[in-house]
Amino acid sequence: MKRPIGIFDSGLGGLTVLYALQKAYPEESFIYMGDTKRAPWGSKSREELVLVTDEIVDFLTSKHIKSLVVACNTSCSLVFDHISKKTAIPTFGLIEPSCKDAINKTLTNRIAVLGTTGTISSKAYTKTLTSLHPSLDILELECPELVPFVESNQITSQKSISKVTHYLDKVQNFGADTLILGCTHYPFFQPLIRSIHPNLTLVNPANSILSVMSPFMISSSHPTIEFWVSGNPDSFSAFISEHFNWPTSKVKQYQPTLATP
Ligand code: DGL
Numbered sequence: 001m002k003r004p005i006g007i008f009d010s011g012l013g014g015l016t017v018l019y020a021l022q023k024a025y026p027e028e029s030f031i032y033m034g035d036t037k038r039a040p041w042g043s044k045s046r047e048e049l050v051l052v053t054d055e056i057v058d059f060l061t062s063k064h065i066k067s068l069v070v071a072c073n074t075s076c077s078l079v080f081d082h083i084s085k086k087t088a089i090p091t092f093g094l095i096e097p098s099c100k101d102a103i104n105k106t107l108t109n110r111i112a113v114l115g116t117t118g119t120i121s122s123k124a125y126t127k128t129l130t131s132l133h134p135s136l137d138i139l140e141l142e143c144p145e146l147v148p149f150v151e152s153n154q155i156t157s158q159k160s161i162s163k164v165t166h167y168l169d170k171v172q173n174f175g176a177d178t179l180i181l182g183c184t185h186y187p188f189f190q191p192l193i194r195s196i197h198p199n200l201t202l203v204n205p206a207n208s209i210l211s212v213m214s215p216f217m218i219s220s221s222h223p224t225i226e227f228w229v230s231g232n233p234d235s236f237s238a239f240i241s242e243h244f245n246w247p248t249s250k251v252k253q254y255q256p257t258l259a260t261p
Pocket of ligand 1: 040
């Protein structure tokens with residue numbers, strides 16, 4: 001089974017998941033798809049997400065992937081059931097593993113979740129957390145401004161710092177001891193969050209899925225990595241060279257077949 005693992009997101013956020021997986025399983029091969037042209041997905045309807053993710057899942061499965069990681073909390077919240085019914089390939093989502101992780105980590109049973117509008121309005125986190133532990137206090141906050149700061153590589157800009165601080169103040173007023181970063185773009189803000197609230201326990205879904213995926217990992221002697229983006233490959237390449245150590249020669253242009261919803 002020397003086939004690659006497919007990973008997708010609206011854009012750059014799923015790179016946090018790819019990074020964690022590649023670090024934990026360096027002998028695996030990966031194909032990453034970032035739909036940078038149609039990001040953000042956090043404000044899309046379920047119908048729009050079905051169309052966009054159907055196309056991406058078809059593309060990745062045509063590359064003979066052995067498993068699929070939905071590295072997007074919005075898609076996990078709104079269309080995960082649809083995706084897993086569509087393909088016979090083992091498909092992994094982020095929500096249940098992150099909730100289990102948060103429950104294992106909290107000492108006070110007060111958990112906050114930051115996410116996109118789609119994720120938060122679906123209540124997927126609250127439903128999953130309460131199904132696993134009936135007596136939690138949960139705060140869910142939608143943070144629609146944060147993804148564009150990552151997509152435009154303004155992670156440490158003054159505007160970004162003030163927005164992140166604004167949401168963290170709400171988390172602190174609520175008294176959460178554990179914060180789920182319920183959007184794969186948010187781990188890019190981890191250094192900032194830690195500098196503002198060093199005592200807050202952070203749950204990065206990218207780390208939460210590692211143990212869930214381990215039974216499916218089979219080493220390959222020649223691991224490869226490949227990136228496909230629907231937006232500008234040059235700005236994607238510039239982003240990965242600044243934040244990661246991946247070869248930019250492996251970035252390819254993907255042409256979406258659907259008109260942009
Ligand atoms: N990174 C995705 C998520 O985890 C999508 C964010 C967006 O494009 O709005 O929800």
